[in-house]
Amino acid sequence: MKRFVPFIALLALVALVGCSGNSPSAKPVPTVVPTDWAIISLDVSDSSPYVGTVILVEATVTQNGSPAPDGTTITFEASGGIFQGGGTGASVVSSGGTASVAFTASVAGTYQIRALVGGTSRVTVVTYRDRAVTDQLQLFDINPRRGSYAGGEEAVIDGKGILAPVEVFFDLQGVAYQAIVASVFESNPPSADGSITVITPAFTGADNSIEQAADVRVTVGAGTGGQQTDTLSQAYVLLPSLGPAIFGLSPSSGRSSGGEVVNVLGQGFGSVASELAVSFVDPDGVSKLASVLAVSPDGTQIQVETPRFSTVPLPENVPYDVNVSTVSGGTKLDDAFIVLADEPQPEIAAISPTSGPLDGGTLVTIFGKGFQIPMQVKFGVLTALDVNVFNDTTPADNDRITCVTPDYNTVGDVPPVTVDVTVTNMTSGKNATLAGAFIYGDPLYITGNSPSQGLLGDLVIIYGSGFEDPLQVFFAGEPMNVVNVSGTELLVQVPNDWPPSCGVIGGSFTVTLLETGQTASGGSFTLLGNTPLVLSVNPLILTEDSFGDLDPDAITLIGQYFAEEVLVQLGIFVVPSSDVSVVSEGIIEVENLPDVTGLGIVFDTTSSGCGAGEVRDIPTAVDVMVTNFPGSCSDTLVAAFIVEPFDQACYTP
Numbered sequence: 001m002k003r004f005v006p007f008i009a010l011l012a013l014v015a016l017v018g019c020s021g022n023s024p025s026a027k028p029v030p031t032v033v034p035t036d037w038a039i040i041s042l043d044v045s046d047s048s049p050y051v052g053t054v055i056l057v058e059a060t061v062t063q064n065g066s067p068a069p070d071g072t073t074i075t076f077e078a079s080g081g082i083f084q085g086g087g088t089g090a091s092v093v094s095s096g097g098t099a100s101v102a103f104t105a106s107v108a109g110t111y112q113i114r115a116l117v118g119g120t121s122r123v124t125v126v127t128y129r130d131r132a133v134t135d136q137l138q139l140f141d142i143n144p145r146r147g148s149y150a151g152g153e154e155a156v157i158d159g160k161g162i163l164a165p166v167e168v169f170f171d172l173q174g175v176a177y178q179a180i181v182a183s184v185f186e187s188n189p190p191s192a193d194g195s196i197t198v199i200t201p202a203f204t205g206a207d208n209s210i211e212q213a214a215d216v217r218v219t220v221g222a223g224t225g226g227q228q229t230d231t232l233s234q235a236y237v238l239l240p241s242l243g244p245a246i247f248g249l250s251p252s253s254g255r256s257s258g259g260e261v262v263n264v265l266g267q268g269f270g271s272v273a274s275e276l277a278v279s280f281v282d283p284d285g286v287s288k289l290a291s292v293l294a295v296s297p298d299g300t301q302i303q304v305e306t307p308r309f310s311t312v313p314l315p316e317n318v319p320y321d322v323n324v325s326t327v328s329g330g331t332k333l334d335d336a337f338i339v340l341a342d343e344p345q346p347e348i349a350a351i352s353p354t355s356g357p358l359d360g361g362t363l364v365t366i367f368g369k370g371f372q373i374p375m376q377v378k379f380g381v382l383t384a385l386d387v388n389v390f391n392d393t394t395p396a397d398n399d400r401i402t403c404v405t406p407d408y409n410t411v412g413d414v415p416p417v418t419v420d421v422t423v424t425n426m427t428s429g430k431n432a433t434l435a436g437a438f439i440y441g442d443p444l445y446i447t448g449n450s451p452s453q454g455l456l457g458d459l460v461i462i463y464g465s466g467f468e469d470p471l472q473v474f475f476a477g478e479p480m481n482v483v484n485v486s487g488t489e490l491l492v493q494v495p496n497d498w499p500p501s502c503g504v505i506g507g508s509f510t511v512t513l514l515e516t517g518q519t520a521s522g523g524s525f526t527l528l529g530n531t532p533l534v535l536s537v538n539p540l541i542l543t544e545d546s547f548g549d550l551d552p553d554a555i556t557l558i559g560q561y562f563a564e565e566v567l568v569q570l571g572i573f574v575v576p577s578s579d580v581s582v583v584s585e586g587i588i589e590v591e592n593l594p595d596v597t598g599l600g601i602v603f604d605t606t607s608s609g610c611g612a613g614e615v616r617d618i619p620t621a622v623d624v625m626v627t628n629f630p631g632s633c634s635d636t637l638v639a640a641f642i643v644e645p646f647d648q649a650c651y652t653p
Helices: 007-016
Strands: 037-044 055-063 073-078 089-093 098-104 109-117 120-128 138-143 146-148 154-160 166-172 175-178 180-185 193-199 212-220 228-239 245-250 261-267 277-281 287-289 291-295 301-305 318-326 329-339 347-352 363-369 375-379 385-390 399-404 417-425 431-440 445-450 459-465 471-475 481-485 489-493 505-513 519-527 533-538 541-544 555-560 565-570 580-584 587-590 620-629 633-644
Touching (some): 037 109, 037 120, 055 120, 073 098, 089 098, 098 329, 109 533, 120 555, 138 212, 138 228, 154 228, 166 180, 245 318, 245 329, 459 505, 471 481, 533 620, 533 633, 555 620, 565 587
Parallel strands (some): 146 228, 445 519
Antiparallel strands (some): 055 098, 073 089, 073 109, 109 120, 166 212, 277 318, 318 329, 347 363, 445 459, 459 489, 471 505, 481 489, 533 555, 565 620
């Protein structure tokens, strides 16, 4: 298992460490004024977003202890996904000591994002998740993502499985602040998208002088037997009242011809419309001025009329930054407004399910982008029924179509019949085809499953045809729990009582119809073991004081697959369970660290900068091991953090 070992950071520290020789023969060393760069934080707006969600990555940088000069170039690198503008790398200039860039990923997985400046770097981790095909509550996003401590601002929470009655809380520093639910757009059916409009609460008693992020916790079916709760972690950023700030736009998308009324939501805009300027800036830096219609008396909303963005039809969506200039200063929000394509080229990414009975009637979802109303969908030579288009107006442009398959008996082919699926934007005539995308037929077979990996207790949907109760489902020779059966889909659960395994188990599914004895095998699934994955430690550097104690005396372990019961070992020190808190599957907090001796540290030494026969202590790396229970499955991150010695003077060993 590969690990990122922070040797670069260690070497950088060694290179910058000064030494005061205590030998009589030591020669005076010329005074050097260092250029000490530091990335004091690297934050993301959401550390576990859904696939296709755009998040904000922000680095805070200092030079010699002060905010980095404006215009300093900060480089961002990612192990996958794409940054704003395309590619796995981006260079952004700082303002006020910070630099931010948008990031997204189209494939589920864990991505390392690194910020670099002046020879130093910092790493954070983002885990993108698939949106499970389920009726359960799932929260996708909140817009706008920023607001004020005073509250009273409108925000929209998107998700699926949204059913009234609804309760919404903003959790900040252990305190729950209840929002006012203004309206609920229910998911119908529960697996469809829905939304909740809320008025944000006043965060009374919170420290409103700093920027903080609150969790957004939603309970649907509140007070009923079907009550469910989901949380958007660190999703809503609260900004101190330090001049103008843009939280978001409503609506956040519009036509290329302009002329639409849009509300800019934020704070510190003043109260005089004539003293404001609002402009939209395209990816090439071209600015277009909007017409300011009105501003609210409390300075939290500006009503503008959008400018004409293009004189020719746009083939794809274009994200625009939005600038607001006031008498007290200016502010900008990146990718705040999406100018929608006039004639997009549709693209099909996938469809679900991929099979159904010959007489049609199967509800199919088509995933892709560039879908427009009115839309025609064809299965082979026949036109689909009840076509609905869901146009995603975010930069991710994850569009969906739902439709019902036509009756293929009229064609006269013998099942199973494989057909192409074609979508056509009727206004422009542009179309896209996914060859061999759907199978008509009644025989028993399996075409696939979702998700492709999981843990004990997880739900899996198996796609195919001919599924009828009663039946049995096996994976890797073990029976699965059958939750629900339809003709083309099976919902099964990995049993919680399977013996724990540290390694992964891969295999296919086998379905047996008990009344007829028919059997079919297919699909591919990986059952993840109970082995944790340790990715990084925050902070990376701990400093020894004159008593041998460490500052700070608490660290956070970041990774994946942490169990509810774990054992943590730092160096040779086994941390007492009372000092270990498993915050989530990806975060462990460790408090009351021992001193240097307790960790078993013997500092590395070097003779660099010392007199003959002398050495000095240098920063030394410490390993971290996490063990999951049950199963005693362990993972070790080598050189997980650095301990900097208190005394770095030269001495004779």
